[in-house]
Amino acid sequence: MKKLLKKITIVAERVLHEELLELLKRHHVTGWTVQSVTGEGSSGINASDWEGSVQIYTLVSAKVADDIMEEVAAKYFENWSVVVYSQDVEVMRPKKYGSSD
Amino acid sequence: MKKLLKKITIVAERVLHEELLELLKRHHVTGWTVQSVTGEGSSGINASDWEGSVQIYTLVSAKVADDIMEEVAAKYFENWSVVVYSQDVEVMRPKKYGSSD
Amino acid sequence: MKKLLKKITIVAERVLHEELLELLKRHHVTGWTVQSVTGEGSSGINASDWEGSVQIYTLVSAKVADDIMEEVAAKYFENWSVVVYSQDVEVMRPKKYGSSD
Numbered sequence: 001m002k003k004l005l006k007k008i009t010i011v012a013e014r015v016l017h018e019e020l021l022e023l024l025k026r027h028h029v030t031g032w033t034v035q036s037v038t039g040e041g042s043s044g045i046n047a048s049d050w051e052g053s054v055q056i057y058t059l060v061s062a063k064v065a066d067d068i069m070e071e072v073a074a075k076y077f078e079n080w081s082v083v084v085y086s087q088d089v090e091v092m093r094p095k096k097y098g099s100s101d
Numbered sequence: 102m103k104k105l106l107k108k109i110t111i112v113a114e115r116v117l118h119e120e121l122l123e124l125l126k127r128h129h130v131t132g133w134t135v136q137s138v139t140g141e142g143s144s145g146i147n148a149s150d151w152e153g154s155v156q157i158y159t160l161v162s163a164k165v166a167d168d169i170m171e172e173v174a175a176k177y178f179e180n181w182s183v184v185v186y187s188q189d190v191e192v193m194r195p196k197k198y199g200s201s202d
Numbered sequence: 203m204k205k206l207l208k209k210i211t212i213v214a215e216r217v218l219h220e221e222l223l224e225l226l227k228r229h230h231v232t233g234w235t236v237q238s239v240t241g242e243g244s245s246g247i248n249a250s251d252w253e254g255s256v257q258i259y260t261l262v263s264a265k266v267a268d269d270i271m272e273e274v275a276a277k278y279f280e281n282w283s284v285v286v287y288s289q290d291v292e293v294m295r296p297k298k299y300g301s302s303d
Contacts, residue, residue: 001102007186011235031184032111033140033156039235050241055235059186073203083233085209085261085293091186092174102275108287132285133258134213134241160287192287193275 002090007064009057009082017054034078041081059091103191107166110158110186128169133159135150142182160192204292211259213285219256229270232240234260243283261293
């Protein structure tokens with residue numbers, strides 16, 4: 001019942017919350033988890049400016065993970081403080097979480 | 102001082118919070134971390150219904166990780182929106198966190 | 203555009219929050235994410251005592267990860283309930299997050 005998937009985590013300014021969920025849906029992602037976080041990046045943004053950031057993660061196939069990371073980078077890296085990274089996970093019952101691919 | 106363990110993460114409706122900690126204790130887990138999250142699954146549950154979910158993780162041996170994942174799946178997958186997954190971690194001072202096995 | 207890094211997570215009593223960020227800065231870390239968590243350790247500290255803990259993570263090179271884990275262990279393991287662990291991550295655009303090394 002275990003399946004190897006990728007956990008994709010996106011950390012971004014809160015204003016991008018809905019837009020990022022729409023991005024995930026375009027990749028047929030049907031499950032995700034959202035957390036409030038604070039943080040500090042290295043581009044001159046200080047902790048108080050960045051307060052109220054959002055961290056979104058989802059569990060998807062390796063192919064979908066690559067597609068999501070590339071779209072996030074292409075859309076947001078130039079003008080936003082967005083971080084996106086991928087990790088290997090073993091998931092029980094993957095059919096109820098993540099992409100339908 | 103580093104030890105390879107498994108990080109087991111469980112995301113579930115908040116009502117299962119105490120029950121899931123009891124499940125961990127039955128596997129001799131003595132340390133865990135709890136976070137409030139929101140999320141959306143793929144079983145017809147929308148974000149507002151699922152708001153106020155809980156994410157629990159612990160660091161345990163591979164054997165204990167498998168046992169916990171199997172018990173969570175057997176107990177909760179049929180009737181609840183529970184996600185459980187495992188990741189490799191290198192931990193400093195594992196004796197003060199996770200299972201006593 | 204993907205780079206293999208280490209995600210270092212530190213879970214600690216909230217009172218150590220600023221001190222831990224100072225520790226990260228000494229290792230030239232310029233980006234991190236902070237979350238509020240609750241938890242329970244195995245050293246006689248109960249959940250209510252530990253309530254209001256902080257979880258800090260950053261994405262750094264393997265060398266910096268080892269250095270941070272060793273310093274956290276040396277400074278805090280004797281007298282505090284601090285957990286620190288490392289995971290492999292693939293990061294897009296690592297230059298805007300984590301250590302400058």
